[in-house]
Amino acid sequence: MSCLRGAAASTPCGAASRLAAPGLSSDSLSLPILALDIGGKRIGVAVSDRLGLAARGIACLHRNDRAWPRQALKLAEEYGCKGIVVGLARNMDGSEGAQAADCRTAAAEIAQQTQLPLAFHDERLSSWTAKERLRAQGLSEKKVAERVDQTAAAVILEDYLAALGARR
Numbered sequence: 408m409s410c411l412r413g414a415a416a417s418t419p420c421g422a423a424s425r426l427a428a429p430g431l432s433s434d435s436l437s438l439p440i441l442a443l444d445i446g447g448k449r450i451g452v453a454v455s456d457r458l459g460l461a462a463r464g465i466a467c468l469h470r471n472d473r474a475w476p477r478q479a480l481k482l483a484e485e486y487g488c489k490g491i492v493v494g495l496a497r498n499m500d501g502s503e504g505a506q507a508a509d510c511r512t513a514a515a516e517i518a519q520q521t522q523l524p525l526a527f528h529d530e531r532l533s534s535w536t537a538k539e540r541l542r543a544q545g546l547s548e549k550k551v552a553e554r555v556d557q558t559a560a561a562v563i564l565e566d567y568l569a570a571l572g573a574r575r
C-alpha cells in the first residue's frame with residue numbers, strides 16, 4: 408500500500424469537534440473503525456473488520472499534504488467506518504508532551520470535517536512493535552520503512568479493540 412498524495416484541502420465544514428477523552432471513551436466506537444498513527448511527516452491508516460477481530464494497514468498519507476483529512480475520511484467512507492481512533496503519543500511515564508499535543512491538533516483538523524466520533528488511544532511502542540513485526544516477516548529495511556506507519560496504525564487499532572473486549 409503506497410502513500411497517498413492529493414490536491415490542496417478544501418475549507419473545513421466547521422462541524423463541532425467530537426473528540427473523546429484520552430484512552431477509551433465510555434461509549435465505545437461502532438465497528439468498523441479507522442485508525443490513524445499521526446506522525447510529523449506521515450500518517451499511517453488502518454481499518455478493522457466489521458466484527459472487530461482484526462485490523463490491517465491500508466495506507467500512508469503525507470502530513471504536509473493539506474488534503475490529508477479529506478483523504479482519511481474518503482478511506483473511512485470507502486470501508487464503511489463508523490468511528491476513528493487516533494493514536495495519542497504519550498511519553499513512557501504516561502504524560503503528554505509535544506507529540507501528544509500535535510496528535511490532538513491533527514485530530515481536531517479531521518474532527519472539523521466529519522460527524523464520525525473520534526477517540527484517542529495510547530500509542531506507546533506501536534512503531535517499535537510494527538517494525539518488529541515487519542522485520543519478522545523478513546522484509547528489507549526499505550520495505551519496513553515503507554510499511555511501518557500503516558502497520559503502527561494497525562497495532563494501535565488492535566490494542567484499542569483488545570481493550571474494548573476487556574471492557575465488555
